[in-house]
Amino acid sequence: DTAVSQTPKYLVTQMGNDKSIKCEQNLGHDTMYWYKQDSKKFLKIMFSYNNKELIINETVPNRFSPKSPDKAHLNLHINSLELGDSAVYFCASSQGVSDRGVLGGYTFGSGTRLTVV
């Protein structure tokens, strides 16, 4: 039973299309995240939700919109896809946050490889 599951695993689409990536965690964690990993393996945070409330919104184009219907789900919708959006997108979850940082670290999903052509 996968702890953090993302769908789809692979996504190939044309420029200008709109696409969504879904993420679900069954760990009972309060906080979920979206990260983007570029071709050089660099990981950059995009968004974070704590119990359905947006708590982190990094400098990300408005074409990216997260949505958390409940604390076990965090989806990412991308409008008007561009070539530069090609990357691996990772969902992650954590028990929560404290004044010292993220409790327990992250549990990651297996990633969604997005290719825009």
Next chain:
Amino acid sequence: AQSVTQLGSHVSVSEGALVLLRCNYSSSVPPYLFWYVQYPNQGLQLLLKYTSAATLVKGINGFEAEFKKSETSFHLTKPSAHMSDAAEYFCAVSSSASKIIFGSGTRLSIRP
């Protein structure tokens, strides 16, 4: 502000040799520190974490790391490398902010 620097984007060792992957962090408050491993086409897996208990932290697959406050370091070691250790390794820091900051990664190769 918090940051993490991994020294060496690629490290190559012989099978059976010592593995040493270097990581230095910057944080204005006592941090949580992590090492993650990423195998090809997979997500990141937590190897070990430091949360201010023991400074020598043992993780999975025989890896360990030592927190040295005076050197602001959290280097990852394994006494004897195995072919299956070949992967990308990420050092990461979290302190006072609601997120984890990752280093740029070190690719570990194992020579037969």
